[in-house]
Amino acid sequence: MAGCTTGDDGGDTDGDDTEDGDGDVGDTGGDDEELPEGVSAEEFETGPVPEQYRTATSQGDETRDPDALVSKADAQFQEAEEAVEEGLAQEGNSCGNCADFIPDQNGDGFGACSEVEGYVDEADWCALWEEFEA
Numbered sequence: 001m002a003g004c005t006t007g008d009d010g011g012d013t014d015g016d017d018t019e020d021g022d023g024d025v026g027d028t029g030g031d032d033e034e035l036p037e038g039v040s041a042e043e044f045e046t047g048p049v050p051e052q053y054r055t056a057t058s059q060g061d062e063t064r065d066p067d068a069l070v071s072k073a074d075a076q077f078q079e080a081e082e083a084v085e086e087g088l089a090q091e092g093n094s095c096g097n098c099a100d101f102i103p104d105q106n107g108d109g110f111g112a113c114s115e116v117e118g119y120v121d122e123a124d125w126c127a128l129w130e131e132f133e134a
């Protein structure tokens with residue numbers, strides 16, 4: 001009976017932050033994000049994105065034209081956190097609150113953009129960021 005502490009039954013698990021457990025190996029070097037299943041690194045960067053995004057309308061009502069997109073490199077596309085660290089982005093600005101963002105529509109965790117090619121995560125950012133006013 002000795003040694004009972006209050007309020008902690010030890011039943012919770014934590015640290016469970018993986019979804020599928022089959023970590024991708026063989027990604028191209030650097031700071032890759034985890035790719036959606038079946039999507040190559042090249043497709044992730046330059047598209048094509050899945051059908052439902054190709055001519056979709058962004059959350060700020062911009063229509064995506066797959067023939068008039070900017071490359072991620074030209075748009076200085078990167079993770080929002082890194083962009084803030086580099087002094088490029090303001091804290092709090094990311095694709096998730098950009099007018100050009102097309103949110104995830106197929107449950108893979110990635111959306112797209114009406115201006116920039118390839119797959120886009122809401123935690124990314126690029127130099128074309130535009131405030132989204134809901």
Ligand code: SF4
Pocket residue numbers: 075077094095096098099100101102112113114115116120124125126127128129130
């Ligand atoms: S920040 Fe750039 S990549 Fe992200 S949604 Fe806006 S325009 Fe697209």
